[in-house]
Amino acid sequence: APSPKPKRGRKPKPPAAASPDNDHPSSPLAAAADTPKPGSSSGPRGRRKSRRGRHELPSDADAALRAPPSPTRRGASKGAANMKVDVPAVEPLRWEQVAKVMPSMDAVVKVFCVHTEPNFSMPWQRKRQYSSSSSGFIIGGRRVLTNAHSVEHYTQVKLKKRGSDTKYLATVLAIGNECDIAMLTVDDDEFWKGVLPLEFGLLPALQDAVTVVGYPIGGDTISVTSGVVSRIEILSYVHGSTELLGLQIDAAINSGNSGGPAFNDQGKCVGIAFQSLKHEDAENIGYVIPTPVIKHFIQDYEKSGEYTGFPILGIEWQKMENPDLRKAMGMKSDQKGVRIRRIEPTAPESGCMQPSDIILSFDGIDIANDGTVPFRHGERIGFSYLVSQKYTGEKARVKVLRNSKIHEFNIKLSIHKKLIPAHIKGRPPSYYIVAGFVFMVVSVPYLRSEYGKDYEFDAPVKLLDKHLHAMAQSPDEQLVVVSQVLVADINIGYEELVNTQVVMGD
Known part of the structure; x- marks a missing residue:
């Protein structure tokens, strides 16, 4: 049968070319949250574009906010041939939100750092220098x-303001490894002209909605990414090896985004971008320091002049x-709390609390059987949050149940x-050489190196057991x-004594 005659109409548009997939295959071990390294000029390939259509705004605020007008549809019927029907267009992003952020973007700076890492294989020297870039804010x-x-x-830190071609030498005032925050300053008065410091908001x-601003890899100008807060809980800080309050955003x-503010x-x-989740089944999951x-980091520095x-x-x-x-521990039906399994010998609470004590409350706030406390309306959080809001040297009132x-x-x-x-x-790493034997103090950077x-x-099981479970018996134990x-000649026959723990020495 002959093919039907094609109808007249517009020439169909060719299909749009699909964007290449540059994502690298990830191993199953990459499921944990990793701290993104500061971006460098020779960084890895860009990550796969999100299928959810998240937009990344350019630095030109006027061009970004210059959205095309909404199209108007005209519909006609027998009753109203000339009626004009307006169909509102769906906005892909909250542009009014970005407009409010724009005045604060001038306080976002680009951080250039030259690093010189210690060489744990040869602790008497350092590794080759390398450079990186990240973000910060005033x-x-x-x-x-x-x-x-x-x-x-x-080794050296420089800062560059938005729209400037000058890099200013910076001084590091304090580094908080636990919370992954560092504080810098610049002596040059020219750096502080024409810029207003950022104001902190409440916990979202x-x-x-949040907007992350910074200088990620893929370009030299400032970048803006929008999302929403999807989770608020105690998170594992990869760099600090601690657990503190954190925000999860989409x-x-x-x-290169590391250190940039979240508005x-x-x-x-309302936070500082600091790490992301790398997993083959997860996309656009980032974490923000709230x-x-x-404020705890800043006030700690202001109280003592250093980070404690x-x-x-x-x-x-x-x-x-x-x-x-609960019945075996002598708890009543209306009592809740958590049981102490072990106490560090160097901890001050070792002098009053004992193993098998039940902690009922901390500073007057009752602790549930799952270790959580009331946080906000409809939310609960681990009671370690209450402890983390205290400062070194402060006292806390703890109520425990012992023998009913x-x-x-x-x-x-x-x-x-910590022992490790x-x-x-x-x-620099602590080491000692005698008779050709290189003695070193074990730390997490040593294990990683x-x-x-x-x-x-991959590390020896005995070292990992010490790392996970051992507690220091005295403040100076290593x-x-x-x-x-x-x-x-003096150590012939002892060449294989590598990574052997020293138990006692004269």
């Missing part, structure tokens, strides 16, 4: 905030959700020393190993 008191991992092992609620945080719809800073953590850290309770605790366990009797203690909070520290705080980023799987043996 706050009151002629200070700039960025991420701690952005200036880790820094779920589904509140905006992408790429390399609310009023143009106030204002309570930021976030205090913790030096205990391991167990949930009391099992009814038989209630006791109350005033505990002085402090920073506890998470950071060496910018100092010797066994790679997957050291938790875990020392023979990192290598420099061949000499």
